[in-house]
Amino acid sequence: MGTAALRTENLSKRYGRLLAVDDVTLDVAPGEVFGFLGPNGAGKSTTIRLLLGLARPTSGRAWIFDTDAADVAAAHRRLAYVPADVALWPRLTGAEVLDLLGRIGPGVDTAYRDELVERFALDVSKPARTYSTGNRQKVALVAAFATRAPLLVLDEPTSGLDPLMELEFRRAVGTARDNGQTVFLSSHQLVEVESVCDRVGILRAGKLIEVATVAGLRRLHRTEVAATFTGTPPDLTGVPGVDALRGDGVSALRFTLNGPPAAALRALADAGVATIAVREPSLEEIFLAYYGGDVR
Numbered sequence: 001m002g003t004a005a006l007r008t009e010n011l012s013k014r015y016g017r018l019l020a021v022d023d024v025t026l027d028v029a030p031g032e033v034f035g036f037l038g039p040n041g042a043g044k045s046t047t048i049r050l051l052l053g054l055a056r057p058t059s060g061r062a063w064i065f066d067t068d069a070a071d072v073a074a075a076h077r078r079l080a081y082v083p084a085d086v087a088l089w090p091r092l093t094g095a096e097v098l099d100l101l102g103r104i105g106p107g108v109d110t111a112y113r114d115e116l117v118e119r120f121a122l123d124v125s126k127p128a129r130t131y132s133t134g135n136r137q138k139v140a141l142v143a144a145f146a147t148r149a150p151l152l153v154l155d156e157p158t159s160g161l162d163p164l165m166e167l168e169f170r171r172a173v174g175t176a177r178d179n180g181q182t183v184f185l186s187s188h189q190l191v192e193v194e195s196v197c198d199r200v201g202i203l204r205a206g207k208l209i210e211v212a213t214v215a216g217l218r219r220l221h222r223t224e225v226a227a228t229f230t231g232t233p234p235d236l237t238g239v240p241g242v243d244a245l246r247g248d249g250v251s252a253l254r255f256t257l258n259g260p261p262a263a264a265l266r267a268l269a270d271a272g273v274a275t276i277a278v279r280e281p282s283l284e285e286i287f288l289a290y291y292g293g294d295v296r
């Protein structure tokens with residue numbers, strides 16, 4: 001295996017009695033789009049701050065490609081970062097901010113930057129102090145996507161964007177992927193994560209409790225089945241993998257299915273199934289199953 005674009009090894013950060021990041025070991029491959037999920041306070045931003053050298057780990061290490069994250073000057077030559085709360089220089093215009101960010105970063109594709117300014121409908125002639133939260137976020141995103149940085153680290157990148165701009169964001173992530181750039185993004189927007197990420201990591205109370213592809217996550221979880229029958233629905237009690245059975249008492253049955261479906265399908269076929277609908281859980285349902293309303 002080659003060098004990971006981003007790597008942590010037993011990374012921990014303690015704030016007093018609180019272990020904000022707890023022994024996180026993670027590899028993100030070059031070219032991957034990785035989603036970092038977790039409820040408020042799970043430790044996503046702290047992990048990102050450790051990766052960026054903005055905070056020092058209590059223990060463990062982090063690397064950006066082959067550079068120790070603590071070597072900030074070297075590590076930041078390979079990355080562009082969009083923080084959750086974008087602060088800009090208030091007196092500079094959007095265009096001046098983009099110019100400045102371009103000059104301190106690892107090189108800019110100015111034609112693509114101009115295209116992104118159009119697509120994100122940014123008026124770059126105005127001073128940054130007049131920008132809304134969403135517009136400040138757009139400036140930072142345009143600056144990051146226009147760089148040639150091999151790694152883009154985006155903390156809650158679409159929290160201030162409207163749905164149209166979210167679509168532009170997804171397009172820009174797709175272009176970054178096509179260019180071979182690695183994208184590491186933290187998010188609460190599960191639909192977005194589902195649509196752009198190759199893999200996701202799920203953080204809970206500072207611990208990385210799952211790392212999987214979105215499809216893999218779904219496989220780990222129950223499938224919802226709804227069936228109707230020409231006659232009386234069968235009794236599927238005790239059929240391997242079948243759970244949470246509920247019927248309408250007439251001709252329909254719903255249940256969840258875990259593991260191989262053969263036994264349940266055989267039972268349905270034998271009972272004269274008329275229609276069958278199989279639904280995979282959404283990332284939101286999976287997410288709720290992990291947290292069950294619990295935050296930290």
Ligand SMILES: Nc1ncnc2c1ncn2[C@@H]1O[C@H](COP(=O)(O)OP(=O)(O)OP(=O)(O)O)[C@@H](O)[C@H]1O
Pocket residue numbers: 015018020038039040041042043044045046047
């Ligand atoms: N500088 C700090 N001093 C003390 N505690 C901190 C500090 N920074 C973060 N924390 C705590 O660490 C925990 C993790 O916070 P963090 O901001 O990393 O979570 P998050 O997953 O990014 O949450 P959100 O989705 O709300 O942004 C929280 O309980 C937070 O209060």
